[in-house]
Amino acid sequence: MTDERTAPDDRTKWRAFAICVSVAALTILDLSKVNVGLPSIEEALDAGPTALQLIVAGYALAFGLILVPAGRYGDLHSRRRMFMIGLSVFGAASLACAVAPSVGVLIGGRILQGIAAGLLMPQVIGLIQQLFVGKERGRAFGLFGAIIGLSTAFGPTLGGLLIAIGGPEDGWRLLFWMNVPLAIILLPIAARLLPKQQPHEAGAGSLDPVGIVFLGLAVLSLMLPFVLTTGSPGDDPARWWLLVAFAVFAGLFAWWEGRYQRAGKTPVVDFSLFKLGSYRNGVLISTTYFAAMPATFLTLTLFVQQGLGLEPVFAGMITIPFALASAVSSWLSGRVVDRLGRPLVVGGLVLVVVGFSLNSVLAFITPPEITPYAMGAAMLLAGIGGGAVISPNQTLMLADIPVASGGVAGSIGQLGQRIGTAVGLAAATATFYATVYSENGGDASGASLDVYHDAYRNSTLVTIGFVVVALVFALLDARSRKVAAVAPDSTK
Structure with missing residues (x-):
């Protein structure tokens, strides 16, 4: 079934x-948005560093675990049905977080939220693939990227505002309460508007439960050591042995998928997708880029709240310039990505590196009363570049993917982003707190501004490093596309 015949x-x-x-x-x-609520949650529920890390990264962990099987199920059966289930669970999990009496319940609710998000996101990507074709798809992903960029960067501002409204003790609960009525409103609208039919792969069959188990264990053993990394002296070094388990489960997964495919069945991950250079390189770019972005926002928030003493609502406002610039840039990029291609992403990544580097320098050299404004200006520059990365990369990554495989292909890309998020958060926050502990005599309390300057500088070097790796992948992809474009001419 073709795109045109299934599009409403x-x-x-x-x-x-x-x-x-x-x-x-x-x-x-x-x-x-939860980032700015961590100090309030720490005080209200007596949460330690590991608990706080689980509240943030546990969401990303659960998100990543469920993405690929959810995408595969949506492709095989019904994206609409999975969307409705995911949205219902997300609303219920948000309610559990909002009324959580203890940090344990809050962590459980956050993990359930992550599972629901993992159910939802592959369906979103698959539905966009299904609804739009050609240049219109580029515009749709451009708008999608603009809104996601706004959500990412406005999250801390919104979180700070909700905490200001609800008060320092219980304001963090509003971070979760806001999701409940929104989910209730969106459910019946989604049931009415989402397409009830979709194209399916020819001969598509089972969900490959054994492959799903091996993949889940591999993802869990890869992400968990990073989720449990806080940078405090209490981190257990034995957690890194889980990476050995990851190697074992990843090998078992690859072996099983090959065996399953040779038997004439459809595996949970079609490895032939990675033969497409546009897709493979797009996944690598998004994985390394997302290792930088959430970590950047979190460490910035930690620095301005703990180092400069800003209230949560003002701390969140520093990212507004990034949000606005990335939204405009993403929308414009979606309109020209078909014409400019991968060089657009390369230019965006260069601007992000420059903006983040400038941000770190200004945080160090400006007077404290000027620092938030200077950092906001640097984030504006980074936002212009960021908008030229996410949505164009998404469009280029999925350009050669069949519509019937859109959900699982999108979910693999999203899985890369969630793995990148977990690794980046662990690396950046561990660097931040390790610097604080090291320079403050093993105690994070009462650290001076100079200590926080050093912590922020060191963590920013980590996040810039991830963006540089993404830039290398983008340059390699641009070069391979150029070679592929020239090769047919050379045979004439």
Whole structure:
């Protein structure tokens, strides 16, 4: 079945797109808005460093675990059905977080939220693939990227505002309460507008439960050591042995998938997708880029709240310039990505490196009363570049993917982002707190501004390093595309 024959009319598909992107924004907001609530949660629920790390990274861990099987199920059966289930679970999990009486219940609710987000996001990507074709798909992903960029960067501001409204003790609960009525409102609208039919792979069969188990164990053993990394002296070094388990489970997964495919069945991950250079390189770029972005927002928030003493609502406002710039840049990039291609992403990554580097320098050299404004200006520059990365890369990554495989292909890309998020958060926050502990005599309390300057500088070097790796992948992809474009001419 072709794209054109399954696509609804323009008005209906843009309404369906609005529902998809609204729900995607909710899931991404919960990656960033909770950051500013961590000091309040720490005080209200007596949460330690590991618990706080689990509240943030546990969401990303659960998100990553469920992505690929959820995408595969949606491709095989019904993206609409999975979307409805995911949104219902997300609303219920948000309610559990909002009323959590203890940090343990809050962590459990956050993990359930992550599972729901993992159910939702592959369906969103798959539905966009299904609803739009050609240049219109680029524009849709451009708008999608703009809204996701706004959600990521406005999250801390929104979180700080909600804490200011609710008060320092219980304001953090509003971070989760806000999701509940939104989920209730969106459910019946989604049921009415999302397409009830979709194209399927020829001969598509079972869900490959053994492959799903091996993949889940591999992802869990890869992400968990990073999720448990806080940078405090109490971190257990034995957690890194889990990476040995990851190597074992990843090998078992690859072996099983090959065996399953040779038997004439459809594996949970079609490794032939990675033969497509556009897809493979796009996944590598998004994975390393997302290792930098959430970690950047978190360490910035930690620095301005703990180092400069800013209130949460003002701490979140520093990212507003990034949000606005990335939204405009993403929308414009979506309109020209078909013409400019991968060099657009390369230019965006260069601007992000320059903006983040400038941000770190200004944080160090400006007077404390000027620092937030100077950092905001640097984040504006980074935001212009960021908008030229996410949505164009998404468009280029999925350009050669069949619509019937859109959900699982998108979910693998999202899995890379969640793995990158967990690794980046662990590396940056561990560097931040390790510097604080090291320079403050093993105690994080009462550290001076100079100590926080050093901690922020060191953590920023980590996040810039991830962006540079993404830039290398983008340059390699641009070069391979150029070679491929020239090769047919050379044979004439």
